[in-house]
Amino acid sequence: MKKPRLNWAVEPWEDSELLECTQIVPETADTWTFTFRSPTGAWFDYEPGQFITLDLPVDPAKGPAGNIQRTYTMSSSPSRPMSISVTAKAGPNSVATRWMMANLKPGMKIRAYGPAGIFSLNRHPAKKYLFISAGSGITPMLSMSTWLWDSGIKPDVVFIHAARRPSDVICHDRLEHMASRSSGLQLHLTVEENDEFRSWNGYRGRLNQLMLGLMAPDYLEREVFCCGPEPFMQAVREMLISLGYDMDHYHQESFGAAVETEAQAPVLDDVVPDEDAGAELLFASSGVSARCAETDTVLAVAKRAGLNIPSGCTFGLCGTCKVRKLSGEVHMVHNGGISDDDIAEGYILACCSNPMGKVEIDI
Template identity: 30%
Template sequence: MGLLKWSKRPAAGVEARAPGVNVLRGLVARATTPLLPDDYLHLINPLWSARELRGKVLDVTKETDDSATVTIRTGWGFPENYKPGQYVGIGLQIDGRWHWRSYSLTSIGSSEQDKTIAVTVKANPDGFLSSHLVDGVSPGTIIRLQSPRGDFHLPEPVPGKILFVTAGSGITPVIAMLRQLRSHGQTPDIVHIHSAPTREDVIFLDEMEQLADEAEKYELNLQLTREMGKFDVSRMDEWAPDWRERECWACGPVALLDAMEAHYEDGGLRERLHIERFTIARTDHGGEGGTVRFAISDKEVEVDGATTLLEAGEDLGIQMPFGCRMGICQTCVVPLAGGYVRDLRTGEERREGERIQTCISAVSGECTLDL
């Protein structure tokens, strides 16, 4: 057992499809010390890495003026199977610095013959990486990946009656679910409410309307907000009179999801609602801002009370652990080595010695992380 651990240790941080893969990676790393196996593997194929998951951008296809689908060839060790609705972490090097974000997969699973995935990204005016993926990334670019994660997916068996409520880029995990159902020949009774400013802003409009024309049990209700007003949860009985009988998956802006949660809680049906948030559900209780020190990296930065510790580290080029970036998956949990931070969702203050989530915590005065 000691020899096995010694063999695997150089590749211990890499998720693999089979445990034996990391034994091979570890032995390669041991044999090439002091050089990493990547120094050699990269010369053969840039997608081969013994210490990280990689991908290569194959194509960028515009969906709307401000959104695009990015198709990626996955490299050595990327899981072949994932659940439509899950998200994947993507790292892109821009001007010498790695930028990371998570995006919902819009593909439905790769095979041994077709090791590709796809994400559909909507450019956010305040989102540096999203804008670059939509308008700046070139085919052939090598990126870093994290394994798919997330609980926002359909169960097995699939419910007989489903309600999808989406808005804007919130359609991305749901389109993957719809594609999965169609590819498997599954035909549950689906009511889909989707909100966007105009028809031109609806991502996958043609695909959803074709599905509505061809599938007897798929009903699409478009709420075009510039002419119809914003989504109003009080109209649920109008769009889906039997919504109380349906399992609901909802994804979109914070205000829509907050309204959905309140509506289902008031009806005593919260367990029927499944939500995917793309941003933190913040309160007004941010941190005070201050100095964040990264002890191992020997870096520090002054940030405001709205900047998360995860964002602060990434802006300095530090490799920060992360997953959902919304305080759900616990991947970013680290001990607070010193100082104080505040939870952006609850306003609760944490202090030295406590374990914190960097994706939802902001500095209060000063803090130190062993990263």
């Protein structure tokens, strides 16, 4: 008996054709995955990590004027080209994603445009990768990890993801499955809070330099891809810069404006202490002043000046060297040894604070 032949088109999908929603899967309380196929059977061709733009009829009564367009990174991989998936998180002020959760059903057709975007490992091939994500920033990492996993070649990826709670880790089971079947995919999760009545054996707290060193000891050798809220990505950049990472091998995807071309990519204007730039520290209570470089720490300058600031770990964890800054600016990259409230009140950790210009310390 001859088997029936599936009528799949051989040409790639083009955005002149509406997409049909085929499946909806809740991932967390506020994050769902929506899967689409081409009604003609066309295959999807894109780079892992790219995004697609959905045209959503949020207010059908207004016709086309009631539509809004939103970009979503595909959480699926082009290695599985018969469908595409977007994994969308509904924030407090979300309109499009909440409309999808309330109205989009299997069988409905949606206009889509794309794919587009420059955030893809295909554009930066390397032997070793480091994926760092937070929240829904996990979606392009899912796509790229699946692409590598499906390649049939053992990858070398350290995948770090930060979430508020264990129950907020998007596609947790999918990640665990891939990691359990490939020793080349090392998965590390860190959360800030526990779930009630649920144990957690992973990392706790905000991602910091110590965690990074434990999770990926060879981070200096890896191509880094980062995606998440802007404060998270800024903290990651500051960590890497302070650790001497070559930022030419750092790539990020913003939650804000979708970047379609290299020319649209924002310029990252991070503070980088310059060893050739001069600074000055005035220790007010001691009446001592000392000139130094921006790359010097407040603790090191104080010791050279004969002053004693109690210290312990010397990498921003224990909080022993907390002092009050009276004026001026410092660049501080700590590992959890000081609270946001203390920082707001003017306190710094001397061991990991670099003076930027003239700074006055209450010592």
